[in-house]
Amino acid sequence: MRYAATLSDGLTAGSSSGTVGFAETGLEVTSGSGESSLWPYATLAAATPLSRASRDVLLTSSVQDGATLFVGDPAFVTQLIGRAPGLSAGRERWKAARWWAAAGAAVAGAIGVLWWLDIGPARGLANAMPDGVRDRLGQQVIASMTRSYRVCNAPAGVAALDTLGQRLSAAAGSTAKFKIIVVNWKLLNAFAAPGEQIVLTRELVENARGPDEVAGVLAHEMGHGLERHPETALVRVVGVSAALEFMMGGSGSTIANIGLLLAQLNYTRAAELEADGHSLRILKNAGISTGGIGDFFKRVAKIEGSSTVGKTIGGYDILRTHPQSAERAKRALDQPPYPATPALTDADWQALRTICGAAPAQKAEP
Ligand SMILES: [Zn+2]
Structure with a gap:
């Protein structure tokens, strides 16, 4: 008997479908491409303690650092408790x-x-969710993330990012100011965390063609934040009961390790269109051209045609989406013109590009 599972390897963003079955000594996890690995029962950890009432489970194993396995099948959970009773050991605390x-x-x-x-x-x-809870949740996500990736903190780059963040936050019309960090991660990615926080990767900042592109990505992530998409996604992952416990001040142990998972979540097409809508509005209010994000989508549309790149860009929140990039480029480039200034001065843009250290020379247009 094999069960359908959602797998993330923790190295590349995004998740894939696979299957999992019960072997003598551990779970036999098979990816969509047919590779199998054994997760011994003694090495398993569950995001929330299991009970016979659990309907799904999010597992990690110490033999595969960072990898996660999600199975949404009560029958699987019941069988798993039989094989690995330790996974339900937290039930006592749960009763409290x-x-x-x-x-x-x-x-x-x-x-x-x-x-x-x-x-x-x-x-x-x-x-x-009250703001205090969202902040706490966001801090845990960031802490979980920065255990794996260093925060880039070259002072001039941090100052430039702050300048851009303030300009966009004011334009977003949110009462809270978005907190933005860049992490030293060689994967093109950007994502919003709960409590108005945004994480950009070094790869993204260094591959942008100019500050208007970074501004466009940030405005898109702010759109997710304003719509509380990250909070919603996390509640979906941990389950409503664990989220409620967290809100009531319970231990954060259940969500301590899901920062990286959040970076891998896919939003729905509707959510992406919502975030895109916000991004166009925010850029206009900030007096920043939508041409940057439009050109960016155009470039992506070209890349999408070639099969080799899918893997490296697949995890990019703004890219791994269902709306077609060409269509999104058109939407951004078709905006009626309005007065705009560059998102950052040349000096600030150079500072932001080198926030993690020396950046490679700008690549030529493909
Ligand atoms: Zn998005």
């Missing part, structure tokens, strides 16, 4: 949390109402 869950009934009631409004329990809970 029940009192808090009862105290959270009011919150749950509010969620019920939102559920009726047909926006789903995850989005409902994300929208009901």
Whole structure:
């Protein structure tokens, strides 16, 4: 008997479908491309303690650092508890949390109402989250992420990023100012974390053709933040009960390791279009041309035609999306013109490009 599973290797962004089965000494995990590996039962850890009522499970194994395995099948969970009873050891602590869950009934009631409004329990809970909780959640995601990747902090680059962040935050019309960091990660990626935080990778900053492109990416991620897409995605991953426990001040252990997972989540096409809509509005309010993000999508549309690049850019939030890049480029480039100035001065742009250290020379147009 094999179960459908969602796999992330923790090295490349994005996830893939595979299967998992029970072998004598461990889980036999098979990727979509047919490669198998054994995750011994003793090496497994679950994101939340399992019980017979658990409907899904997010697993990691110490034999494959950073990799995650998600199975959304209660029958799998039941069998797993039989093979690896240690995964349910947290149940005692869980019982203690029940009192808090009862105290959270009011919150749950509010969620019920939102559920009726047909926006789903995850989005409902994300929208009901107080700012303090979202900040705490975001800090955990960032902490989890920066355990693996150093934060780039060349002072001139940090100052330039701050200048751009302030300009865009003011234009976003959000009361909170977005906190933005660049991490030393050789993977093209950008993503929003809960509590108005945004992570850019070194690869992204160094591959941008100019500050307007980075501004466009940031404005898009701000759009996700304003719509609380990261909060919603996290609630979906950990489950409503674990998220409620976290909101009630419970230990963060259940979500301590999911920062990297957040970087791999796919949003829906509707969510991407929402974020794109925000990005065009934010750029206009900030007086930054949408030409940068338009050119960027155009370049991506060209790249999409060639099969080799999919793997390296597949994890890029702004790219791994369903809306076609050509269509998105057109939307950005078709905006009626308005007065605009460069997102950063030349000096600030050079500082941002070298925030992680010396940057490679700008590549020629493909
Ligand atoms: Zn996006």
